[in-house]
Amino acid sequence: MKPYLKRAWAEVSLSQLRKNVEIIKGLNSPPTEVMAVVKADAYGHGDAHIVRTLAQDCGITYFAVSNLDEAIAVRNYAPNAEILILGYTPPEYAHEISMHNIIQGVVSTEYAQALAQNSPASIRCHIKIDTGMGRIGLKHDTPAECADEIAEMMKINKLSAEGIYTHFSVADSDAPDNVAYTDKQQKFILDTYDELVSRGIKLRHCHFMNSAATCYRNTSRSTLSRAGIILYGLHPDVSLDIPEGLEPVMELKAVISHVKTVNKGDCISYGRTFVAEHEMRVATVTIGYADGYSRLLSGKGEILVRGKRCKIVGRVCMDQLMMDVSDVPEAKAGDIVTMIGRDGDDIITADDLAQVYGTIGYEVVCGISKRVPRIYID
Numbered sequence: 001m002k003p004y005l006k007r008a009w010a011e012v013s014l015s016q017l018r019k020n021v022e023i024i025k026g027l028n029s030p031p032t033e034v035m036a037v038v039k040a041d042a043y044g045h046g047d048a049h050i051v052r053t054l055a056q057d058c059g060i061t062y063f064a065v066s067n068l069d070e071a072i073a074v075r076n077y078a079p080n081a082e083i084l085i086l087g088y089t090p091p092e093y094a095h096e097i098s099m100h101n102i103i104q105g106v107v108s109t110e111y112a113q114a115l116a117q118n119s120p121a122s123i124r125c126h127i128k129i130d131t132g133m134g135r136i137g138l139k140h141d142t143p144a145e146c147a148d149e150i151a152e153m154m155k156i157n158k159l160s161a162e163g164i165y166t167h168f169s170v171a172d173s174d175a176p177d178n179v180a181y182t183d184k185q186q187k188f189i190l191d192t193y194d195e196l197v198s199r200g201i202k203l204r205h206c207h208f209m210n211s212a213a214t215c216y217r218n219t220s221r222s223t224l225s226r227a228g229i230i231l232y233g234l235h236p237d238v239s240l241d242i243p244e245g246l247e248p249v250m251e252l253k254a255v256i257s258h259v260k261t262v263n264k265g266d267c268i269s270y271g272r273t274f275v276a277e278h279e280m281r282v283a284t285v286t287i288g289y290a291d292g293y294s295r296l297l298s299g300k301g302e303i304l305v306r307g308k309r310c311k312i313v314g315r316v317c318m319d320q321l322m323m324d325v326s327d328v329p330e331a332k333a334g335d336i337v338t339m340i341g342r343d344g345d346d347i348i349t350a351d352d353l354a355q356v357y358g359t360i361g362y363e364v365v366c367g368i369s370k371r372v373p374r375i376y377i378d
């Protein structure tokens, strides 16, 4: 018997994670150092185990997170790591950033000043440049103007700028206009970096590669590859293949709690949206939208039962859902079923599930709720 409530759980394969990292390390030549993006509890996979495995087994020393809480958690799991906060930290917390030796992403001169003023000690940062994402960062018409602002920021007392970075918005597309857009973003940050060098400012870091860029662009000029989704074996965008060997790390499973025969005309679940057109076998599964299995999958999602696909019937409830098991007569209470993962010859990935209800694999894995225990297997 497994040491957890066998209801709905996620199995996370640490050996697959290690394989993915090895593949990612080989994607660029010469190799680019990987900064593992472990925000949002390592994309729902559980940051404690993911960070420890990456740091201890894979030799990863750079991590990126979205906020201070996540950064402090990573600091505990990987005491010697370099940790970059990509998102906002209120300047009042500057002392905690420096106390834990964390690097803060800095988005403007005003923010840099506020951080430095609130910090008793020197505070490390990477300066974010908005080259086309339109989200956060210094925004300028020319690299020279951008370099002007950075050069001024470098003079701020107690601010220790160690790098610049930017984020691509369409590196996951091979449409020519999108490729040109990403080229432009890349050129802007590199020109800014070179401009700084020509003024005698040589920063240790200049990074701009996300998962998509790591897969589809080969450049040796990004000092770090900020790999997120591909660590977990999912696609930046399903329209483009990811390199061979990258496979999903997480599976999502639950059990059948009840099986019954329903008659023609019987209704299934809330709202009576499903009415049986003929006699059928219906199984109830111990997972629902409170586990992160979206209600948008009502009447649409498929689940693997003994290697066969079974369709969800009626609405997904908070903690349970029903599916048609007419084609799997052996299905019985206690059977383990697979929402995400492999069963026999068939597989449903988080990317596949995302397609069914119009989102991306990122949201599916991040959305697996806290109630679902993560079970780590090797």
Ligand SMILES: *Cc1c(COP(=O)(O)O)cnc(C)c1O
Binding pocket: 037, 039, 086, 166, 167, 209, 210, 211, 212, 226, 227, 228, 229, 230, 236
């Ligand atoms: C989330 C994030 C990444 C990682 O993106 P993936 O597509 O998952 O690789 C990289 N950089 C920044 C700034 C991010 O916010």
